[in-house]
Amino acid sequence: MAIANPVKFIQEVRAEVSKVVWPTRREVVLTTIMVFIMAALTAIFFSLVDIVIRSGLTSVLNYFGS
Numbered sequence: 001m002a003i004a005n006p007v008k009f010i011q012e013v014r015a016e017v018s019k020v021v022w023p024t025r026r027e028v029v030l031t032t033i034m035v036f037i038m039a040a041l042t043a044i045f046f047s048l049v050d051i052v053i054r055s056g057l058t059s060v061l062n063y064f065g066s
Helices: 006-019 025-065
Strands: none
Touching: none
16 A cells, blocks of 8 residues: 655645536525425425325224224
């Protein structure tokens, strides 16, 4: 196993970081808003699925229970 040169490593890291295309503030805001919208839609969807399953299970248990 070769011993890495710390100075060379730092130079390579800086070279790679300079290649990164950083998002603009507008892109960050828009993608953050989209994440919150998708999370809200997912929460609504699973809440509705939960309500449907709960009401169906309650109906079946009431039918056979009493």
